[in-house]
Amino acid sequence: MTFIRGVGMTKFGISDKLTHQMAYEASVEALRDANMAFDEIDAVVCSTLEFFQSIEKQRHFPAMLSSMFRTHVPIIKVEAACSGGGAALWYANQLPYENILVVGSDKLMTMKSEAITDEFMMAAENRYEQTEGLNFPSQNALVAQEYMQKYPSTTPHHLALIAAKNHANAALNPKAKFYQQPISLERIESSPVVCSPLRLFDCSISVDGGAACVITKDKADIEIAGSSLYTDYLPTFERDDNTSWEAAVLSSKEAYAQAKVAPEDIDVAEIHDAFTIVELIAYEDLGFAKKGKAWQLIEKGHFMKDGKLPANMSGGLKAKGHPISATGLAQIYELVKQMRGLQGERQVRRAKTALAHNVGGAGGTIVTHILKHRGAA
Amino acid sequence: MARIIRWVSKKSGKKWIHPIDTPLDKGDEIVKQVGTKTKVVGVTKVFIPNPLHPIVPYHVLILQDEHGSRMPKKTMKEYKIGDVYEDKPNKDENAIAAIKIKYDYLEAVDEALELIGDVKVTAKTRILIKPNASIPAYAYLGMCTNPKTMEALIQALLKRGAKAENITIAEQSFFLPLEKAAAKSGLPELIAKYKVNYVDISQTKFEEKKIREFTFKVSMLPQEFDLRFNVPVIKTDMQLGMDGAFENLTRFLEKQNFLEFAKNPKKAALALSVLPQALPSFITIGDASIGAQGNGPGEHGEPGFFNLIFAARNPVVHDAAVAKVFCLRIPPYIELAGKLGQGEYDIKKIEFVGNEYEALRRDVKQPIGSALLKEGL
Numbered sequence: 001m002t003f004i005r006g007v008g009m010t011k012f013g014i015s016d017k018l019t020h021q022m023a024y025e026a027s028v029e030a031l032r033d034a035n036m037a038f039d040e041i042d043a044v045v046c047s048t049l050e051f052f053q054s055i056e057k058q059r060h061f062p063a064m065l066s067s068m069f070r071t072h073v074p075i076i077k078v079e080a081a082c083s084g085g086g087a088a089l090w091y092a093n094q095l096p097y098e099n100i101l102v103v104g105s106d107k108l109m110t111m112k113s114e115a116i117t118d119e120f121m122m123a124a125e126n127r128y129e130q131t132e133g134l135n136f137p138s139q140n141a142l143v144a145q146e147y148m149q150k151y152p153s154t155t156p157h158h159l160a161l162i163a164a165k166n167h168a169n170a171a172l173n174p175k176a177k178f179y180q181q182p183i184s185l186e187r188i189e190s191s192p193v194v195c196s197p198l199r200l201f202d203c204s205i206s207v208d209g210g211a212a213c214v215i216t217k218d219k220a221d222i223e224i225a226g227s228s229l230y231t232d233y234l235p236t237f238e239r240d241d242n243t244s245w246e247a248a249v250l251s252s253k254e255a256y257a258q259a260k261v262a263p264e265d266i267d268v269a270e271i272h273d274a275f276t277i278v279e280l281i282a283y284e285d286l287g288f289a290k291k292g293k294a295w296q297l298i299e300k301g302h303f304m305k306d307g308k309l310p311a312n313m314s315g316g317l318k319a320k321g322h323p324i325s326a327t328g329l330a331q332i333y334e335l336v337k338q339m340r341g342l343q344g345e346r347q348v349r350r351a352k353t354a355l356a357h358n359v360g361g362a363g364g365t366i367v368t369h370i371l372k373h374r375g376a377a
Numbered sequence: 378m379a380r381i382i383r384w385v386s387k388k389s390g391k392k393w394i395h396p397i398d399t400p401l402d403k404g405d406e407i408v409k410q411v412g413t414k415t416k417v418v419g420v421t422k423v424f425i426p427n428p429l430h431p432i433v434p435y436h437v438l439i440l441q442d443e444h445g446s447r448m449p450k451k452t453m454k455e456y457k458i459g460d461v462y463e464d465k466p467n468k469d470e471n472a473i474a475a476i477k478i479k480y481d482y483l484e485a486v487d488e489a490l491e492l493i494g495d496v497k498v499t500a501k502t503r504i505l506i507k508p509n510a511s512i513p514a515y516a517y518l519g520m521c522t523n524p525k526t527m528e529a530l531i532q533a534l535l536k537r538g539a540k541a542e543n544i545t546i547a548e549q550s551f552f553l554p555l556e557k558a559a560a561k562s563g564l565p566e567l568i569a570k571y572k573v574n575y576v577d578i579s580q581t582k583f584e585e586k587k588i589r590e591f592t593f594k595v596s597m598l599p600q601e602f603d604l605r606f607n608v609p610v611i612k613t614d615m616q617l618g619m620d621g622a623f624e625n626l627t628r629f630l631e632k633q634n635f636l637e638f639a640k641n642p643k644k645a646a647l648a649l650s651v652l653p654q655a656l657p658s659f660i661t662i663g664d665a666s667i668g669a670q671g672n673g674p675g676e677h678g679e680p681g682f683f684n685l686i687f688a689a690r691n692p693v694v695h696d697a698a699v700a701k702v703f704c705l706r707i708p709p710y711i712e713l714a715g716k717l718g719q720g721e722y723d724i725k726k727i728e729f730v731g732n733e734y735e736a737l738r739r740d741v742k743q744p745i746g747s748a749l750l751k752e753g754l
Binding site: 130131133135146149192197 | 419424425427439450477
């Protein structure tokens with residue numbers, strides 16, 4: 001069994017720190033939270049994208065972390081686009097070491113938006129998707145279109161409700177980009193179309209940030225009860241049905257089986273809302289809603305703070321921010337804090353069993369983690 | 378018509394968008410499947426620019442063929458779900474085909490030929506192909522015609538009924554013996570593989586041709602052929618602005634004649650504007666699979682992965698269109714050639730088939746040292 005002993009993250013937004021400095025900041029917080037010194041760490045698993053167009057011009061991230069931590073322990077990098085953080089945790093969980101630091105960090109805001117779009121697009125297939133202008137917003141717009149064609153009861157209004165929920169949560173999260181900046185449903189629904197039918201506020205926000213956790217084989221309060229990673233074909237157009245992402249279905253099924261829980265046992269979830277449609281189809285792929293029926297639960301407030309299954313209490317990628325390789329570990333940060341009852345105004349009523357769903361690309365890699373609160377270590 | 382290409386397993390029916398030489402499973406067989414009857418099954422209007430797609434809004438269609446295979450297609454035109462998508466061939470002198478290479482060079486070259494009204498080939502047709510292999514550099518540096526493009530053209534001609542013994546590849550280098558200049562181009566291997574003929578133009582007979590005030594000594598070789606292809610690699614050039622169809626024809630000049638022109642760059646450019654009149658007509662297959670950008674050959678130019686094949690019956694149309702697609706100024710000698718009635722250089726009057734002009738446009742690094750581009754003729 002593996003446990004999470006400590007978590008840390010930077011504030012998400014525009015940072016004057018470099019990627020490795022944000023990784024360091026998040027790691028130190030996680031070590032303090034775990035009440036551990038770095039000398040007790042046996043290995044580090046890290047994730048970052050090392051953007052080509054960034055001003056940093058810095059590669060060989062593991063050795064850079066060796067410099068930061070003044071260590072010679074094994075440090076290995078895992079890259080899985082937007083699911084880098086989740087994949088790093090999944091990978092660390094396979095390793096035999098006693099104590100592992102898992103850290104993800106990315107710096108996006110030194111690039112102008114065209115360059116960020118270009119960088120992200122490199123995680124799409126080159127000869128068809130990149131050359132035909134199929135960037136991630138347009139890939140997900142086509143997913144939304146396909147979904148709404150197949151399930152016409154679902155409308156852009158339901159996507160807007162997801163965005164509004166996540167913005168309301170982020171407004172209460174001091175580490176979120178949109179902290180204390182609530183966004184009204186009206187503003188969301190009247191925001192400009194970026195890729196029809198998706199609007200600006202259907203898209204997550206690029207930020208700088210780092211997040212980390214310390215995992216251990218020693219008993220701690222939070223158990224990683226399920227950890228599963230599945231993949232799918234890189235181009236979305238190659239898949240038969242984009243209204244459901246198979247890797248999400250497979251990874252959640254496996255994680256539920258490992259944790260010996262069912263979807264209805266989940267108390268709180270962090271869901272990869274790179275686009276609102278991704279959160280919506282995840283409700284169904286993760287078994288929280290029947291196929292084509294997520295809209296009913298959205299309308300009922302099922303995923304709100306006081307609903308049956310609060311989702312994205314952190315504000316999600318949508319409004320907390322999406323620093324790519326840090327995202328999956330920031331989800332873990334939020335869930336651990338929720339399970340420890342530390343989230344103040346946005347603390348949910350019950351958080352004994354939690355789920356994190358982290359997606360790379362448009363469903364090319366999907367990681368599901370299920371955490372259980374085991375009481376004081 | 379748009380082509381959707383798949384490699385299909387006979388055993389399992391699994392499909393790949395990538396060429397598969399060796400089946401994944403032992404004992405399996407892979408067959409290539411090309412769908413041509415395409416209809417629109419998805420459409421999104423994209424408002425987010427990036428360096429590859431600077432002009433917005435544009436649309437991305439998802440096309441589906443008669444085999445159920447799909448691919449994205451960028452267009453500036455409005456389509457609805459259910460619309461039939463087709464590209465109609467255009468035999469006009471003012472037409473240029475522009476095809477994005479979807480991993481398969483043969484399909485790209487074949488489609489480009491088809492879209493300019495195709496070529497009539499019999500077993501007796503004598504065919505000349507003039508690549509650019511005058512600089513000793515590998516194709517991945519964008520300095521010489523990609524051997525994959527050359528191979529695709531040979532295959533396309535064989536497919537149409539040509540005989541290998543009637544195909545001749547010809548080139549010369551003004552600075553090195555041809556065997557040294559072409560050693561890294563992949564041409565010697567192709568010639569051996571397909572048993573086509575290989576001619577060093579410098580060893581052919583030359584004749585004087587007076588066009589306007591210029592006296593050219595041109596090879597008589599092209600006169601021996603029924604069908605001629607000019608296959609330049611597309612590169613920016615510090616002196617000429619851009620190397621395309623016109624520049625590639627200079628190596629039909631006798632060496633001393635060329636060197637005389639080269640002494641005076643402006644005079645050379647003026648002469649270049651009428652050079653095609655000294656030669657029989659060629660179909661241009663512009664190889665922009667891997668081209669070069671920046672200051673071009675020998676002047677710290679760099680490879681550019683453009684992933685395009687062009688085809689045109691008129692060299693002015695070809696070079697003017699290619700320059701505009703890459704947001705370069707149309708080289709003055711091309712403009713002049715157009716003004717002298719050799720072909721259309723006004724982009725508004727050039728007809729694109731395969732892909733639309735506005736949908737193709739993207740920046741490449743400019744040849745900033747080009748006095749010709751700055752000052753004109």
